[in-house]
Amino acid sequence: MSFKRYANAIISQPNIEFDRWMDELRTQHNGVVTKNSISRVAKIVLRKADPHQYLLSHVTIVASVDCYEPDGITTGKFLNRDIQCERRWKNFRIKSECEDIINNNQDAWERSLLLSTYRTFIGAPNYLEHIQIPELSKGFVVDTIARDLGETCYIDILVATDRKHKMLINDIMDENICAMSMGCISLFTICSKCGNVASDDSQLCPCILYDGKGSKFKDESGISHKIAELVGHVSVPNSNQFMDASWVRNPAFSGAQRRNILNPDTVSIASKLDEVSSVYAIKREN
Numbered sequence: 001m002s003f004k005r006y007a008n009a010i011i012s013q014p015n016i017e018f019d020r021w022m023d024e025l026r027t028q029h030n031g032v033v034t035k036n037s038i039s040r041v042a043k044i045v046l047r048k049a050d051p052h053q054y055l056l057s058h059v060t061i062v063a064s065v066d067c068y069e070p071d072g073i074t075t076g077k078f079l080n081r082d083i084q085c086e087r088r089w090k091n092f093r094i095k096s097e098c099e100d101i102i103n104n105n106q107d108a109w110e111r112s113l114l115l116s117t118y119r120t121f122i123g124a125p126n127y128l129e130h131i132q133i134p135e136l137s138k139g140f141v142v143d144t145i146a147r148d149l150g151e152t153c154y155i156d157i158l159v160a161t162d163r164k165h166k167m168l169i170n171d172i173m174d175e176n177i178c179a180m181s182m183g184c185i186s187l188f189t190i191c192s193k194c195g196n197v198a199s200d201d202s203q204l205c206p207c208i209l210y211d212g213k214g215s216k217f218k219d220e221s222g223i224s225h226k227i228a229e230l231v232g233h234v235s236v237p238n239s240n241q242f243m244d245a246s247w248v249r250n251p252a253f254s255g256a257q258r259r260n261i262l263n264p265d266t267v268s269i270a271s272k273l274d275e276v277s278s279v280y281a282i283k284r285e286n
Contacts, residue, residue, distance in 0.1 A: 054139060054160035055169050061121075061182045061245065064111035064153040065098035067091045067230070071220055073195065081206040085196035089233055092195035094225065101152050102228045106213030108192070111153055112234040118144055118155045120241045121182070126159050127246040128168060130183055138165050141245050157182075159245055168247065181248040187239040189229040193217055 069090040077086050094108060102108045125132075126139035139161040147154045159180070163169055171177040188199045196205035207227050211217070215227045232239030 053163055055163055055172065056142070057159045057161065057172070057180070059157050059159055059180045059245070060147075060154050061157050061180065062103075062109060062114065062118075062155045063101045064114040064155075065101050065108045065230075066095045066152075067110050067192075068093055068095060078194075080194055080196065081210075083206055085194060085203075085205045087195035088197050089190070089195065089235070092190050092192055092230060093219065094192045094228060094230070096223055096225055097151065099226050102226060106226070106228045107189075107231055108228045109231050109240070110234065113230075113232050113240060114153060114155065115146055116234050117232070117240045117242070118146055120243075121155070121157050121245065124242055124244050126161055127244050129248055130181065130244065130246045132183075132244060138162060138168060138247065157245060161247070172247065177247050177249055179248050181246045182242055183244045183246065184231065184240055184242045186231045186241075187236065188233075189231055190233065192225070192228045192230055 070093050073087070073090050075087050075090060077084060079085070091110075094102065098108075121141045121144040124141045125134065125137040126141065127136065128138055139159065141157050142160050143158040145156050147156060161169065161172065168177070188197050190197055191205050191207050193207040193211075194205050196203075196207070198204045198208070207215075207217075208229065211227055213227055213229060216224050217227060218224055
């Protein structure tokens with residue numbers, strides 16, 4: 001079994017050159033990808049996609065939280081209000097300074113987990129309101145970067161929305177639709193209060209079932225925390241995979257923004273679109 005999770009991002013700031021994404025953002029924040037390697041990829045990949053076919057949007061889509069091990073915590077099975085639970089990892093408590101980063105659905109992505117899985121955004125379909133029918137796809141995610149801000153890590157995505165969807169394009173440009181939401185599939189979630197690992201609803205702990213996500217509790221030191229679910233764990237491959245980026249009208253992740261609508265008039269973006277569109281086609285087939 002698995003869980004589906006969604007989180008939204010607010011959209012803003014139109015009209016900058018695509019070169020800024022490549023030079024100022026992608027190169028700086030993805031240290032392993034040098035400017036020379038990006039240029040080589042752009043020259044090698046044949047230009048098949050017309051960049052004027054797509055509206056390109058730069059969106060900050062999700063942010064990470066940091067976690068720690070509560071004092072005296074152990075792993076293994078335990079009883080929580082007479083319900084058997086299981087704790088597999090000790091570092092499940094979200095630091096209080098990260099609470100503002102937890103999204104409004106009370107889901108959170110631990111930093112190392114997010115950094116190990118954010119590239120699964122690439123090639124993901126772009127939908128409207130998470131209507132996940134391939135034939136109704138509006139485009140796809142072209143690229144993604146991670147930006148380390150110290151207290152958190154932001155994940156930015158570059159979304160290509162096909163201009164043939166004229167009403168949607170007009171709504172985006174006129175800011176009638178001003179938010180984007182991401183969807184992911186998780187093999188399990190972890191309670192940030194007790195550390196219970198749940199692969200489906202039948203394994204949820206009383207903290208989630210009865211107290212409710214978003215409820216407050218005090219830890220062993222009397223510090224107040226919010227109950228949330230951590231998505232996946234870095235030690236388990238594929239425990240979190242991002243599956244789509246959808247235009248929506250009601251945002252949940254208030255800390256994230258669409259930062260720009262990008263000018264597509266460059267050879268490099270055409271090459272990147274061509275490269276990623278093949279990944280998108282494979283994901284649709286699967």
